[in-house]
Amino acid sequence: MKYLLQIYSDYASAEYERLSAHEQDAIMGEYLAILRSPGVIAGEQLQPVDTATTVQVEGGKTLLTDGPFIDAKEHLGGYLVVEADELDAALEIAARIPAARLGGAIEVRPLVER
Numbered sequence: 001m002k003y004l005l006q007i008y009s010d011y012a013s014a015e016y017e018r019l020s021a022h023e024q025d026a027i028m029g030e031y032l033a034i035l036r037s038p039g040v041i042a043g044e045q046l047q048p049v050d051t052a053t054t055v056q057v058e059g060g061k062t063l064l065t066d067g068p069f070i071d072a073k074e075h076l077g078g079y080l081v082v083e084a085d086e087l088d089a090a091l092e093i094a095a096r097i098p099a100a101r102l103g104g105a106i107e108v109r110p111l112v113e114r
Contacts, residue, residue: 002041002083002111003090007097009077009104016102027098034080034096039089043080074105081111 016024035043054065068075077099084090087108094106 001085001087002081002113003087004109004111005043005080005082005090005094005097006076006107006109007078007080007099007104008074008107009099009102010074013077014103016098027102030096030098034093037093039083040093041081041083043078045078046076049075077104 016027019027034040049068050066052066052068054067054069056063056065080093080097082090082093084093087110090108094100094108097106100106
């Protein structure tokens with residue numbers, strides 16, 4: 001089964017900025033190690049939420065809004081797609097993501113497979 005690991009990291013970003021350059025390098029190394037782990041299919045960091053454009057269609061007209069769809073304290077900062085035999089294996093990968101221990105959160109959701 002494939003899982004989407006959504007990384008919510010607004011709080012984690014603030015914590016990350018407080019770390020020394022050496023500590024930041026170590027965390028980036030952790031992310032790279034996770035990306036190279038067996039079962040990890042894809043993953044990317046997203047640009048800041050203020051770079052988003054929201055698209056809606058109402059009455060056949062396309063409406064564009066600068067910024068995110070919702071106003072929230074935390075926003076999606078990145079994601080991983082993993083393939084695992086069971087949820088517990090995906091949760092183990094999620095627990096390794098540095099944002100999870102720096103004040104962020106990781107939402108793990110199974111993908112609909114066709």
